[in-house]
Amino acid sequence: MxxxxxxxxxxxxxxxxxxxxxxxxxxxxxxxxxxxxxxxxxxxxxxxxxxxxxxxxxxxxxxxxxxxxxxxxxxxxxxxxxxxxxxxxxxxxxxxxxxxxxxxxxxxxxxxxxxxxxxxxxxxxxxxxxxxxxxxxxxxxxxxxxxxxxxxxxxxxxxxxxxxxxQLESRADHSQRVVAELTEGAWKRDGGELIGDSPVMAQLKQEVDIVAGSDFNILIYGDTGVGKELVARTLHQKSLRQHGPMVYVNCAALPENLIESELFGHVKGAFTGADKNRAGKFSLADGGTLFLDEIGELPLAAQSKILRAIQSNEIQPVGQDNVEEVNVRIIAATNRDLKEEVAQGRFRADLYHRLSVYPIRVPSLYERVGDVQLLAGYFIEQTRRKLGITQLKITEPAIAHLTQYDWPGNVRELEHVVSRATLKARARQRGKAIIVIEPADCGALICTETESTIELVADNGVSLSADKQTNFPLKVETENFQRQLISRVLKEEEGNWAAAARRLSTDRANLNRIAKRLHIKVLKSVV
Known part of the structure; x- marks a missing residue:
């Protein structure tokens, strides 16, 4: 024994x-x-x-x-x-x-x-x-x-x-969940977990933990597809308002003539077609969280009305004389640079400062070193369940193929690539118990390197650039910079990969992958 x-x-x-x-x-x-x-x-x-x-x-x-x-x-x-x-x-x-x-x-x-x-x-x-x-x-x-x-x-x-x-203990399901009735399709999906252990994701999770328990208004910003909605949901679930509703508003989809009614509600007869009283999003979110997605798309007139509601915690439904008090926490999200929008006069400065009490930036996928593999595993398991596949796996070459891509569409694009790759792999291996995703199933995944030049024009309209300007493809220049930096640090550390990885704030395995892609080798000789 x-x-x-x-x-x-x-x-x-x-x-x-x-x-x-x-x-x-x-x-x-x-x-x-x-x-x-x-x-x-x-x-x-x-x-x-x-x-x-x-x-x-x-x-x-x-x-x-x-x-x-x-x-x-x-x-x-x-x-x-x-x-x-x-x-x-x-x-x-x-x-x-x-x-x-x-x-x-x-x-x-x-x-x-x-x-x-x-x-x-x-x-x-x-x-x-x-x-x-x-x-x-x-x-x-x-x-x-x-x-x-x-x-x-x-x-x-x-x-x-x-x-x-x-504090990783599972939380019991809340009996008063109203999210499913109030949110749109994206909020009804399975999931709701911030996947990733890269340094930038660790920082994001720390920011979420710091501010979630407060009642501060939060502005979430980042590129399209990075998961701003998921961050908002996480903030709500970790907040003291977790038992209350979380109401989703897509500001970009609100008809301009109905914005006030959608947000603050209306009474019967307030306008043509108002055949009954209707509660607005602020009222529905009372005691909970109101998530204003694509806040940068709101016209200036609507911005002033939202500002008043945030300042006074009061709303006035269309057609009603008296005001109503509401207790709502605002979480807003945008892929625009609101500071620039304020400078250009397209967004109210006072509303910007009211919303951005605690701004949170969601990193793009290309910044999240090492997270592509974890996210791929997460989406693979989701897709496997949706398609009823017994077992679904992805090869190391396919993972390397995904890791080398820049992901301009961020996490959303990765999810779609995994879904397409699964369909292709299943069609290619029909009848097999284990479906294996190969690099070919993921597609080419070639980053488009847009080359552009700036033409200088004099006051009289005559071009000052007679010859074609030199182009600088971003990916090529980025790789050149990475190659020079990694090579220099490796030389300074005498070929010690672990020490170089620590100085570059990454893990050794990821540094090796990047070095392999950039054709960097350490040659040691015995004298």
């Missing part, structure tokens, strides 16, 4: 006690598990009602971190979640394995293999699972039950500590 040594227990306890953050704790936990039990893959998943979320893994493809496993769709997960003790599945178990096709060391279907799952309970509450897989059949049969119970207890304590420190 295989037993866990007292040395391993002490080492794990000391490692967890000295860990500075949850990621460090999780990594050390998995390291110790692999030292104790010989295996090819181990994963820690947190439990969220009907979904399991991977939070740390070894031996599985990194895009697995972006997946969200719906328990009811995976019989092995159902069995583990319903058990109070560790479960070892027979090597020839007919139950499909949720990691089929996802192990790094195994391409294609999983053969007969060893698999077990440890439910992690703390105070009789299921917090998550620890799954362990080996490509060697019957590899776990001789492990002593006590060994697995000790690992389960240590893993549960680690997960419980992390959940308390980072």
């Amino acid at each position: 295989k037993q866990i040594s007292s040395t391993a227990i002490i080492e794990l306890a000391l490692n967890l006690a000295t860990s500075l953050n949850s990621k460090d704790r999780f990594d050390r936990l998995l390291d110790t598990v692999r030292k104790t039990i010989t295996c090819d893959a181990v994963a820690l998943l947190s439990y969220h009602g009907d979904v399991l979320k991977p939070i740390a893994l070894q031996g599985l493809s990194r895009d697995t971190l972006g997946r969200r496993f719906h328990i009811a769709e995976h019989p092995r997960f159902v069995a583990i979640c319903q058990s109070k003790s560790p479960i070892r599945f027979a090597a020839d178990s007919p139950l499909p394995d949720p990691y089929d096709g996802l192990l790094i060391d195994r391409a294609g279907d999983l053969p007969v293999h060893s698999c077990m799952g440890l439910p992690l309970y703390y105070d009789d509450k299921l917090l998550g699972l620890l799954t362990i897989d080996s490509l060697t059949p019957h590899d776990f049969e001789d492990i002593e039950v006590r060994t697995l119970e000790v690992i389960s207890a240590m893993a549960a304590a680690t997960l419980h500590t992390a959940l308390l420190l980072e």
